[in-house]
Amino acid sequence: MKLLPEYAKILIVGVVFQNQWSWYVTEREYWFLNVEMEDRFGIEVLDETTAECFFERIHDYKVATSDLTCTLIELEDAFGSYDDVLEFMPAIYVNFDDKVLYSLFPEPMSFEHYVPDGWTGEYRDFYALVPEGERYWVIQGESFFERMWNKFRA
Template identity: 60%
Template sequence: MELVRYRVAADELTLLLSMLADAIEHKDEVLEFCPALYVDFDRKILYSLFPEPASFEHYVPAGWNGEYQNFLNEVPPSERYWIIDGKPFF
């Protein structure tokens, strides 16, 4: 499967998130837009922030490191779609 076909640019996600902001009624709904996984293929690392009981970090391939941790600071600033007008959406 060609993953590039499904790629969405961070600025497009920022625009969509800012459009949805007015429709959000409960704070719990905001968390649905938080990134859940961070995968670094070069360093063979998977970080998970998935808020449900499924622990993706326990199912990484041999030779990989999987951890449950806040990885938002690992995301390059240009890819942080949740920063809207200089402020974090979450």
Template identity: 35%
Template sequence: MVNPKYAEQVLVGIQYKNSFSWYLGDCEMWYLDYNEAGYLPSEYEKEREGIPILTKDTVDAFLERIEQNKINTEDIKRKFLSELEENPNDAIYDYRPCFLVDFDNSIFYSQFPESISFEEYIPKDWKGYFQKFYENVPDKFRYWQIDGKNYFK
């Protein structure tokens, strides 16, 4: 597993078909509507080639392409704890999830740490929010809550 890196390699929660998963990838891959974001077809990430707008209709192909980016919650937790011991400040920044994409309800949540508004570049029938979304993540996937301590308060 590649480690998350602040504002570059980001952790993303995906809610789809009543199932939740974590993925790690380049932040640019998570503009749901590349057209709205001003991307040209030649600029698409290979994972998004032919998928300029990521919706319920295109997500299956996309998730198949990024299967290698899927991360088990326990693996994230183990690496997060290890990083906390070595470099606590970096761990808090690097391992904070940036996006939650809820394909079941057509909602995109962003808490991207830089001044890029990913939540504005979404399909027309979606809702986008810039806000903390930790409480929207199912309990068993909250790798930042360890032994009763919440590291992302």
């Protein structure tokens, strides 16, 4: 993994493009889809027509589900509070095939308001949309996030 998630700065993003699921760990600025970003390789609007070029450019930030799971396991003892765990929760879901962006970004940056024309953007829980085999936080049938929540609220 090239970057580790960092609360509200480096995000875990689930992507569907050409019927393929992928995880990316990137800077948050990439995911304001309809806003020209200096660091988005000259791509003014990130949509289904520009996604292929974009993903070629950020290939190094693509992360295997197993790598995310292993990172959670490796860092478990290092988490000092549930706030540390929040960094590892998926923040954004972008489906380029269906033209939707769902955000669970916890800060007052509303990614869902920055979608291209013809897209749907919403602040909503998208975890049920993640294919079961891609849910890196489910370890041996148990939600890592739920287990850590119970640990820190006790």
